Amino acid sequence: MSPGRVATTDVVATVEDASLAPERRDAIRYLLILLPAILVLLALFVYPLLGIVDRSVYKRGDGYTLQYYGQIWRVPVYLQVIGRTFRTAIQVTLLCLALGYPLAYLLATLRPRVARLLLIVVVLPFFTSIIVRTYAWMVLLGRNGIVNQYLTWLGLTDAPLPLLYNQGGVLIGMTYVLLPYMILTLYSVMRGIDPGFVRAAHSLGASRWQAFRRVFLPLSLPGIAGGTLLVFILSLGFFITPALMGGPADVMIAMLIEREVEFTLNWSFASALAVILLVLTLIGFVGYNRVVRLERIFEARS
Amino acid sequence: MQTGPGPVAVALIAGVVLLFLIAPVVIILIVSFSGADYLRFPPPSLSLRWYQRFFGVPGWRQAIGVSAQVALLTMVFATVLGFLASLALVRGRFRGKGAIYAFLLSPTIVPTIITAIGLYFFFVRWKATGSILAMALGHTVLALPVVVIIIAATLQGFDVRFEQAALSLGASRLTALRRVTLPLIMPGVLSAALFAFLTSFDELLIPLFLSGVEVQTLTVRIWNSLLLEVDPTIAAVSSFLIGVTTAVLGASALLRGSGETPGA
Numbered sequence: 236m237s238p239g240r241v242a243t244t245d246v247v248a249t250v251e252d253a254s255l256a257p258e259r260r261d262a263i264r265y266l267l268i269l270l271p272a273i274l275v276l277l278a279l280f281v282y283p284l285l286g287i288v289d290r291s292v293y294k295r296g297d298g299y300t301l302q303y304y305g306q307i308w309r310v311p312v313y314l315q316v317i318g319r320t321f322r323t324a325i326q327v328t329l330l331c332l333a334l335g336y337p338l339a340y341l342l343a344t345l346r347p348r349v350a351r352l353l354l355i356v357v358v359l360p361f362f363t364s365i366i367v368r369t370y371a372w373m374v375l376l377g378r379n380g381i382v383n384q385y386l387t388w389l390g391l392t393d394a395p396l397p398l399l400y401n402q403g404g405v406l407i408g409m410t411y412v413l414l415p416y417m418i419l420t421l422y423s424v425m426r427g428i429d430p431g432f433v434r435a436a437h438s439l440g441a442s443r444w445q446a447f448r449r450v451f452l453p454l455s456l457p458g459i460a461g462g463t464l465l466v467f468i469l470s471l472g473f474f475i476t477p478a479l480m481g482g483p484a485d486v487m488i489a490m491l492i493e494r495e496v497e498f499t500l501n502w503s504f505a506s507a508l509a510v511i512l513l514v515l516t517l518i519g520f521v522g523y524n525r526v527v528r529l530e531r532i533f534e535a536r537s
Numbered sequence: 538m539q540t541g542p543g544p545v546a547v548a549l550i551a552g553v554v555l556l557f558l559i560a561p562v563v564i565i566l567i568v569s570f571s572g573a574d575y576l577r578f579p580p581p582s583l584s585l586r587w588y589q590r591f592f593g594v595p596g597w598r599q600a601i602g603v604s605a606q607v608a609l610l611t612m613v614f615a616t617v618l619g620f621l622a623s624l625a626l627v628r629g630r631f632r633g634k635g636a637i638y639a640f641l642l643s644p645t646i647v648p649t650i651i652t653a654i655g656l657y658f659f660f661v662r663w664k665a666t667g668s669i670l671a672m673a674l675g676h677t678v679l680a681l682p683v684v685v686i687i688i689a690a691t692l693q694g695f696d697v698r699f700e701q702a703a704l705s706l707g708a709s710r711l712t713a714l715r716r717v718t719l720p721l722i723m724p725g726v727l728s729a730a731l732f733a734f735l736t737s738f739d740e741l742l743i744p745l746f747l748s749g750v751e752v753q754t755l756t757v758r759i760w761n762s763l764l765l766e767v768d769p770t771i772a773a774v775s776s777f778l779i780g781v782t783t784a785v786l787g788a789s790a791l792l793r794g795s796g797e798t799p800g801a
Contacts, residue, residue: 258630265629272622272641272681275614280644280678283655290658334554341551355786356559362782363562364739366759367775371561373767374568374576380767381564381578414558472648475741479763489650496654496746509651520646 284513291506303507313491317511320488323405323477324470330410331466332459335417339458340451342418343425354422361415369476372408373399376480404480412476413469417462424458460526468519472512488512562779569772576769587773597758597774603669604738604754610673611680611737616730618677619684626685627692638689642682649742652678657746667749675747676737683736684729691725724792735785739778 294300307313338357342350360368375381376398383395398404428451436446474489481487486494488508495505564578569587571580591597626638644652656675657666665671699721703713719726741756748757755774762768 262629262631265625266631268621269625269629269637272618272685273637275618275674275677276641276644276681279656279659279674280647280652283659284647284651286658287651287655334557337547337550338554341547353555356555358786359779359783360558360562362735362739362786364741364756364775364778364782366741366756366763367565367739367778368561370759370763370767370771370775371565373763374565374772375561377767379575381568381576384577411557411561414554468646469648472650474648474650475760489648492650492654496657502658505654509654512648513651516646516648 287506287509287513290503291510294503303504304511306504307507307511313508316486316488316491319486320471323402323409323485323487324467326406327409327413327470328463328467330406331414331417332463334410335414335421335462336459339418339421339425340455342422343428344430357415357418360411361419365412365475366479368412369408369479372404372411373479376404376407399480400482402481402485404482405477405485408476408480409470409473412473413466416469417466420462420465421455421458424461425455428454457526461523464519464523464526468516468523471515471519565772566776566779568769569776571769571772574769576767576772587770590770591773591777594770596753597755597770600753600755600758603748603752604756606669607672607676607744607754608734608737610670611676612730612734614673614677615680615684615733615736616726619681619729619733620688620726622681623685623688623692627689638685641685644678645682649679649740653742653746656743660747666747667752668747669752672744672747672754673737675743676740679740679743680733680736683732687729687732688722688725691722691729695722728789728792731785731789735782738781 291303292299292301294302307317342353345353373380377383378395378397378399380399382398383392386392386396432450432454433446436450437443441449472489473487474493477485477487478490478493481490489512492505492508492512495501495508499505568576568578568580570583570585571577572582572584572586573580622641626634626641653675656671656678660666660668660671695718700713700718703717704710708716739756741754741760744754744757745760748754753761755778759771759774762771
């Protein structure tokens with residue numbers, strides 16, 4: 236945020252005999268216009284989150300209790316759901332890295348004009364509603380879906396293959412939705428790698444592969460770390476895609492939360508699950524913030 | 538390009554990934570014009586029947602209205618709050634700026650399902666579910682970080698000497714802001730407003746919990762419909778949403794182009 240430090244206060248301060256008072260008045264003025272946004276977030280974001288935390292440890296009549304967390308710990312189904320959420324998140328992350336790295340690499344080595352054109356293909360799905368993107372894959376993978384129509388037509392299968400409402404469907408859908416995050420994070424790091432380094436390696440006799448593995452790949456590591464962490468964290472809290480594309484055996488933690496709120500009406504238990512998900516996410520982001528600063532991703536996407 | 542391993546192989550994989558990214562969007566657009574009763578690709582005949590269904594059924598038309606109202610309110614709230622906050626963050630000199638910036642961005646890192654149930658518990662107590670205002674306030678939380686990031690970046694690219702010149706010529710601080718700074722950063726502000734609109738228009742989870750039986754956004758109606766069957770009408774609705782996204786991206790690209798001359 237350093238460019239902002241050259242502020243108009245410099246001018247005013249020198250005019251008014253360089254005293255400190257105007258500067259302080261200025262600081263107060265800026266804090267005042269900052270206040271509305273902060274208050275709105277406190278009321279509509281922080282307070283509701285604290286409400287969830289409170290609900291997770293409070294039972295009417297009994298006072299404060301950890302019984303809801305105990306329930307998660309005791310009942311195997313819930314631990315299974317958390318385990319499955321982690322497993323799915325890891326699989327989706329690896330798929331995104333495998334698909335995203337080559338594309339980000341190509342974009343970073345192309346001329347900027349061409350790269351910007353191809354980036355549209357990444358950015359358009361990125362900004363398209365998640366539910367629209369999920370629907371698109373339901374149309375493709377459904378029992379009478381387009382993929383099955385072609386497989387049958389080509390004679391590769393007699394009966395439609397079960398591509399939707401199972402683990403495979405969830406993986407495809409989530410990878411599709413999260414892939415742009417990976418590509419944009421990788422691209423923002425790779426774009427900053429000086430091609431001169433790779434050229435230098437070549438001129439010193441490195442083969443193409445050696446130059447990549449020993450020079451480019453290590454320099455792109457912050458992008459890999461940032462992208463994988465980001466996709467992993469977002470996967471943990473994913474709801475729409477697994478809810479629509481998964482089967483009864485593919486319940487993830489966010490779906491469990493929704494179910495407890497909407498159908499079971501066990502809000503305290505839902506809150507305990509939400510707190511666990513929140514803590515896992517926050518741990519992930521502390522790590523993420525160490526590698527890539529949070530706003531980097533938005534710079535890449537705007 | 539001589540900078541990497543097997544350029545042909547990389548280009549091939551990258552091409553497949555690009556296809557993977559764009560194909561579903563393109564297929565939905567094409568299929569939405571299908572004349573068939575179920576979704577085949579390529580469609581055996583072309584028609585506007587799914588669009589007629591979409592724009593003809595009162596429920597869908599209402600949903601467009603609800604989504605638009607929620608998104609417009611969100612746009613106004615988030616842009617005003619975000620503009621003021623960005624101005625303070627970029628220009629102000631006070632301690633804890635980094636922490637406040639991180640705080641304003643924090644809604645992006647909390648899973649939306651958690652924000653949504655938090656708001657649900659919150660608004661249920663005020664019996665405010667099913668209200669457009671409640672949904673817009675919820676979406677303001679999600680759109681605020683987007684606005685702050687875009688406007689703060691624009692302000693940082695803005696040359697403060699323009700404003701200093703106005704001040705030294707005797708303009709008051711407010712006049713300088715209104716007559717010099719604001720016009721110059723307008724493209725950034727408008728672009729932020731558009732993305733705030735889009736953030737709300739495309740979002741499902743907050744209206745899923747906050748909407749009532751009567752008042753439903755487009756995304757909630759899509760959701761309810763998809764739980765039952767893969768209805769071809771949704772292809773038309775989806776194409777409409779893709780169109781809105783494209784319009785916002787296009788407009789913001791134009792705005793960025795027009796905003797490149799001054800200040801940058």
